[in-house]
Amino acid sequence: MTGPVRHLHLTELRARVLSEDPAALEAWEALTNHLANVKRAREKGPRGFEKYYEACRQGLHRLSLLAGIKGISLYTSRHQFAADSKRAGHSHPQTAAEMGHASDRTAVTHYGRRVQGRPGTPLPLPSPEEVKTVRKKLGPSNGPHREQK
Structure with missing residues (x-):
């Protein structure tokens, strides 16, 4: 990370989740899981986040190839x-x-x-x-x- 941590207000997305929007609920669950993974990765030490980032990068690359989409x-x-x-x-x-x-x-x-x-x-x-x-x-x-x- 190159600078201070930023804080975002997720009120609108959370409101859509509470209104039972299935797409928003799926996005909310993915976001909360990802943030929990980031927290765990940071707790593993200085290289924890870098390893997690690289695993995400490689996973996205594999999925994009399977989907036949380049450049993602x-x-x-x-x-x-x-x-x-x-x-x-x-x-x-x-x-x-x-x-x-x-x-x-x-x-x-x-x-x-x-x-x-x-x-x-x-x-x-x-x-x-x-x-x-x-x-x-x-x-x-x-x-x-x-x-x-």
């Missing part, structure tokens, strides 16, 4: 998350905080494009205190993002 990696999900955040109209600093970036420029210029975002995707919200710590390089952004060319 763990970073694919980061790109999709950024695109979904932009599509949902999150501000540049919000998107940066959600992704753990110190600057609002990184997520906006190097990760998924707004047009690739999925409408209606439930997204976590970053802690407002952490949004304030994001260095603003792109100027104000209220509402939907404009793609940087």
